[in-house]
Amino acid sequence: MRLGVLDVGSNTIHLLVVDAHPGARPQPAHSHKVQLRLAELLDAHGAVSPEGVERLVAAIAGAVQAAEDKGCEDVLPFATSAVREAPNADAVLARVKAETGIELTVLSGEDEARLTFLAVRRWFGWSAGKLLVLDIGGGSLEIAYGIDEDPDTAVSLPLGAGRLTSAWLPGDPADPADVKALRRHVRARIARTVGEFRRFGSPDHVVATSKTFKQLARLGGAAREADGLYVQRELSRKSLEEWVPRLTVMTTTERAGLPGVSEGRAAQLLAGALVAEAAMDLFGVDELEICPWALREGVILRRLDHLP
Numbered sequence: 285m286r287l288g289v290l291d292v293g294s295n296t297i298h299l300l301v302v303d304a305h306p307g308a309r310p311q312p313a314h315s316h317k318v319q320l321r322l323a324e325l326l327d328a329h330g331a332v333s334p335e336g337v338e339r340l341v342a343a344i345a346g347a348v349q350a351a352e353d354k355g356c357e358d359v360l361p362f363a364t365s366a367v368r369e370a371p372n373a374d375a376v377l378a379r380v381k382a383e384t385g386i387e388l389t390v391l392s393g394e395d396e397a398r399l400t401f402l403a404v405r406r407w408f409g410w411s412a413g414k415l416l417v418l419d420i421g422g423g424s425l426e427i428a429y430g431i432d433e434d435p436d437t438a439v440s441l442p443l444g445a446g447r448l449t450s451a452w453l454p455g456d457p458a459d460p461a462d463v464k465a466l467r468r469h470v471r472a473r474i475a476r477t478v479g480e481f482r483r484f485g486s487p488d489h490v491v492a493t494s495k496t497f498k499q500l501a502r503l504g505g506a507a508r509e510a511d512g513l514y515v516q517r518e519l520s521r522k523s524l525e526e527w528v529p530r531l532t533v534m535t536t537t538e539r540a541g542l543p544g545v546s547e548g549r550a551a552q553l554l555a556g557a558l559v560a561e562a563a564m565d566l567f568g569v570d571e572l573e574i575c576p577w578a579l580r581e582g583v584i585l586r587r588l589d590h591l592p
Contacts, residue, residue, distance in 0.1 A: 286313065287587065288356035289580045290347050292340070292363040292388060294323035294422025294446050295495075295549065299347040300580050301354045306588045310581065316350040318343040319548040322366040323422045323446035331372040337379060345384045360583050362389045364396055365423030365444060393440020397426035399582030401435045404491050406585055407577045413488030416481070418563050419578060420496040420556050422446035425474075425563070429481050436484050439477050443470055445496050445549075445556035457535050458554055466555065471562045478566050490569045492519065493578035495549060496556035501574050502544025503527055509544070517574040524561040531557055 291298045301314035325336030351359050404417050419426040423444035428435040452466040504523030507515040531554045540550035
């Protein structure tokens with residue numbers, strides 16, 4: 285069957301169309317993206333602004349049309365932290381349903397972490413042993429650990445690259461004092477969770493997903509996205525420690541000129557790098573591997589698991 289998974293994230297509205305059936309690897313057939321950056325369209329109270337709602341509805345309507353054009357039998361729509369934490373979430377969801385016919389499922393942060401973990405486990409298989417999975421989104425950081433398909437523990441922290449950039453790094457280039465304050469904040473939040481994970485023992489394999497980690501790995505010399513899914517890509521803490529000071533003094537335009545960095549995410553790259561560096565340092569990770577599958581694939585796999 286042809287399925288569409290509609291991911292209403294804090295950065296991007298992304299429709300991924302796949303050809304899939306139980307027991308087989310989902311085959312990507314089409315990708316439709318809109319760089320909405322919803323995390324930057326919130327008011328002072330965290331509510332989605334009127335402009336944000338208008339743009340969100342328009343983006344979802346475009347994705348629905350794309351799904352129809354590509355022959356999707358079903359669309360699995362979900363929203364993550366920007367909608368989940370908005371005080372006006374119910375009104376936003378009602379507006380989306382009324383104008384597009386789409387009823388968004390709002391995933392909890394733990395749901396995000398668990399579904400991403402499922403995708404990573406399926407990608408690497410049982411031989412990977414105990415997995416520690418890190419995922420930096422626009423609004424949150426997800427961390428999960430386990431040896432099965434469902435993690436033993438999973439947490440979501442409000443440390444997404446878009447959220448932190450808007451709240452902590454207004455300058456371009458960033459003010460060094462702001463960077464120092466954000467670094468301290470990020471490390472304090474992550475440090476609170478480390479003990480919960482350490483009681484399960486050391487992981488056999490550490491994996492990261494998300495565009496932020498992929499771009500940071502590319503800066504460190506990893507293969508280009510165009511080289512394909514099956515090329516092994518890694519990110520070292522040493523590389524991050526070298527790049528963070530360089531990113532700090534760069535403007536958004538300068539970051540956008542770096543290899544593998546998209547213009548739409550260049551502004552968030554410094555905050556994402558600070559989160560990645562902190563997580564690797566506090567969890568004692570010297571090197572991790574990038575997984576091409578993440579939350580969207582986890583949603584698809586879970587759906588396929590429940591088909592008759």
